[in-house]
Amino acid sequence: MEELLEKLLEAVEFGKVDKKSPYPPQLRDMDGAHELTIRAIETGIKPQKILEEALIPAMERVGKKFAECKIFVPQMLMSARAMGSSMFQLKPYFASGAIKTKGTFIIGTVKGDLHDIGKNLVSMMVEGGGWSIVDLGVDVGADKFVEALKNNPGAVIGLSALLTTTMVNMGEIVANIREQAPETKILIGGAPVNDDFCQKIGADFYAPDPQKAVEYLNRIAS
């Protein structure tokens, strides 16, 4: 049983999606996250355990290697895909409430802004950290954030902006969210914003990179 979780952890860490996936070369022809998850469920391992003892620790290792510049984004993305294929198998258990993520993270690039590479990386890393993601895409106004929050009460919000003329829209979004659900935690990021700006608009936390965002989220989740 433990061995199976160990293997799944390895598959996710090294980005082995399924048996037929050629990547990574060292795991060629071996079972991937897809097969190992099915087997784990069949063996009777609790889905929550699969999540907490294989998937999340695997992504933690990946995040650490990335932070230490030992791997590049493509490797991280392959791990995220492997985790995704595992999560797909676990989906019914999320729906039934048999397993819980750490929470929901709603993220989007604010109105007027189309820069989304940074936002996508943050969303991927946060997902890897064990959060459910609602990605609203780019050019997102206050109304959409508020609506998404209504559908996901208690979710944490992430706002991204890359332009000096769109970062100001964060202020409006924060104000709108505060009106609806004052206790909502709001995280901001992007090249032109900083801690001062975060405080000025009344957001809760500014993260310069995805790792810092995950650390913060984990702090508030525990």
Next chain:
Amino acid sequence: MKYKSLIINNPEELMFGIAPKPVKTRRGLEIGGGQVYAELNFTLPVMSINDNTLNQVYAHYREIAEGALERALHLNSKGVVLEFETLLEMTKTPSIGVEIVKIMNGICEDYYQKFGLKSEIRLTPNDLREFERPAKQRSSQFLEPLFELFEQGMIAGGDLLSIESTGGKEVSDEALMMCDVKGMVFALAVLGVRDMQFLWEKIVSVANKHGKIAAGDSACGFANTAMVLAEKKYIPKVFATIVRVISVVRSIVAMEQGAVGPDKDCGYEGPFLKAITGIPISMEGKTAACAHLSPLGNIASACADLWSNESVQNIKLLSGMAPTAYLEQLEYDARLMNEALRAGKMHCQVLQQLLVASDVYTDPQALILSPENVIRISKELVKGDSYVANARNGALAALDIIEEALRSGRMKLPELETGYLPILRDDLNTIPDNESEFIAMMLPLIDQSKFIPAEYGL
């Protein structure tokens, strides 16, 4: 591809300030005609653009233009280009963009009439089509305001026309993150090329109608995105290097459609365009650090005809406003190059060698920009029969150059980087010469919900 050979074959002739096909402007700049001029790029500080702030917006651009030209005059500048990169609101509501051009053009004209200072405006509308996802490159409602801004902005005094067009970006964003070199060739040499043909035919025709200058595009959304990601250590530098080379076959389409330069500053593919087509180019390097970091601060100027920065916010520094300070930095760099140009060929070569040598082996992205390597790669970029084959051949030549530099011990790269070299080579080698074959090979591999083939004529 229309170009089959190079205009500049000898690396020694790929020189700053001198282009085989110089561009003369209305107020008398001769870009590539033996001088290097500063091209200033600027943007708004933190603020919204709406009906209530419009007067403030206009005041910022007035202050930027006046500050820059006043400083240029004080420094005995030979001439200046002001690049106006519009922000969303200024393109969506073209009258805003046009008003800003008018304001700045009035200031340029004033300095010209009163003091003989030559300056021009480069008008770079942002590519609005991206706001629809998947983008409707050919049928987008946004093409109308975009071209209205081009046309009315020209009439208002925007003499050099550019855009950072985004055709193919739907595919390249993901390909970049996955280091998928075939995906990048598809994004740039198939989709990008098609979109550039569509867009630049139109831009050139409006420019000709009004006697203005269709200048050029930049693969910013592709190759600069790669460079910025590599600077953050998110993707390998060797991959970003290859992406830059592939982007040449896309950006050169503007010239095939009739653009004459100066190519846009953030297109570090400019040196290849200059070698192949002979047009003058604008470049940015260490001076772009206000907006993004780069590994090619000095070498970028080796064959620049305009020397530029990147968007600097109109905020106050201890010396004065930031755009004024940047104009001064650009002007001093230009002065140095102009002094070499005045002193003669030998001086130019010495200065160029120093600019090259100080960067060339520190990063593969700098390596490919040495005049010698630019010519060597450019030869490969024109020898095939299709854009796809040319992109592949250029990329393979760049790989050869990187590997030679590693073997000779002059360049060092960590294993994490070098591990990608054989992977990239193998991947490139699977790309066929024939474009239709390549398209047939790629279409099943690409997420077709992200782009609309018909919008590229596919």
